[in-house]
Amino acid sequence: MxxxxxxxxxxxxxxxxxxxxxxxxxxxxxxxxxxxxxxxxxxxxxxxxxxxxxxxxxxxxxxxxxxxxxxxxxxxxxxxxxxxxxxxxxxxxxxxxxxxxxxxxxxxxxxxxxxxxxxxxxxxxxxxxxxxxxxxxxxxxxxxxxxxxxxxxxxxxxxxxxxxxxxxxxxxxxxxxxxxxxKQRFKDTYSNAKERRLVKNAIRTIRSQKQEPTWALLAEKFLTGKVDMDNAKKLDELRGYFEAELNKKA
Known part of the structure; x- marks a missing residue:
């Protein structure tokens, strides 16, 4: 090697x-x-x-x-x-x-x-x-x-x-x-670290309000106006990150 x-x-x-x-x-x-x-x-x-x-x-x-x-x-x-x-x-x-x-x-x-x-x-x-x-x-x-x-x-x-x-x-x-x-291989990313932190913090905020985090709620209340909602690849990636974060808490 x-x-x-x-x-x-x-x-x-x-x-x-x-x-x-x-x-x-x-x-x-x-x-x-x-x-x-x-x-x-x-x-x-x-x-x-x-x-x-x-x-x-x-x-x-x-x-x-x-x-x-x-x-x-x-x-x-x-x-x-x-x-x-x-x-x-x-x-x-x-x-x-x-x-x-x-x-x-x-x-x-x-x-x-x-x-x-x-x-x-x-x-x-x-x-x-x-x-x-x-x-x-x-x-x-x-x-x-x-x-x-x-x-x-x-x-x-x-x-x-x-x-x-x-x-x-x-x-x-x-x-x-x-x-x-x-070791790893290069993987395309469509979201940035700031946007992923936004998702993570949104989950925390929603839970602090005694609500169950859902993608629809998070997207409407926390992403609209801050993330390009017309970028399908970005949204798919952020949704995958959202689901991964929920699984961590399971």
Whole structure:
């Protein structure tokens, strides 16, 4: 079993826009079964939208405009990355949070490529694993985890390969305390954390009023005006969350 520690950078923007964010850099470190580093992948990606990097992103990442201008596009880079991963399925992707997989899947779809490979690839959210291992409840950065583990950070934060290297160090340090059976696959979500909290709090409020929570009551009294009621996928997902919360109390 190989472990592939993945990190991506994407082109954030200063102001809200209908145009999509895009992956602009992929970095990955391959660890073998003994957790020894045996390979690396690094590539810039030229975006379709927001091709000019804003000053905030340049300062945050250190990426220069010339690097973006001379880079290949997502289609070519993603093909090279998949080739580097190899034909074998005997690897586990490791990410710090779920955003990296989301961005790769979304860019794959944006470029009208088949997303089956990524949807069928197992990954382990090391951030969640680290929090469980340390008994923490609030998210922490890779840099904070390294400091907690007394590991000297090297490289530049917010550059994909350097971040992947640092994440690999965290993985190696806490490996014995991780439950890798909690791996997962990317799943589309249509609701956000705020909306799911709204459902959870609504159930609590309804019960405090000595009423039996029903989906119809919750939707009418707590979701209307706060959630897009015309979004069928969002409502189906929230209803599933509602039912799961009720089962927890059963």
């Amino acid at each position: 190989d472990y592939i520690v993945l990190d991506i950078e994407f082109n954030g923007r200063k102001f809200a826009s209908e145009l999509p964010m895009e992956v602009i850099e992929i970095g990955a470190v391959r660890l073998d079964s003994s957790l020894a580093p045996v390979g690396e992948f690094s590539s810039m990606i030229k975006p379709v939208y927001f091709s000019k990097l804003n000053s905030f992103l340049k300062k945050k990442t250190g990426i220069q405009q010339e690097e973006i201008d001379s880079a290949d596009g997502f289609v070519a880079v993603s093909e090279r990355f998949r080739a580097w991963l190899g034909p074998s399925e005997n690897f586990l992707l490791l990410t710090w949070g779920g955003e990296d997989m989301k961005r790769i899947v979304f860019d794959t779809r944006m470029h009208k490529l088949d997303d089956a490979y990524w949807m069928g690839t197992d990954y382990f959210d090391l951030l969640k694993g680290y929090l469980r291992c340390k008994g923490l409840t609030n998210d922490v950065s890779v840099e904070a985890a390294l400091a907690e583990l007394a590991i000297d950070a090297s490289g530049s934060a917010h550059r994909a390969l350097d971040d992947a290297r640092m994440t690999a160090e965290v993985f190696r340090a806490v490996f014995a305390g991780l439950d890798l059976s909690l």
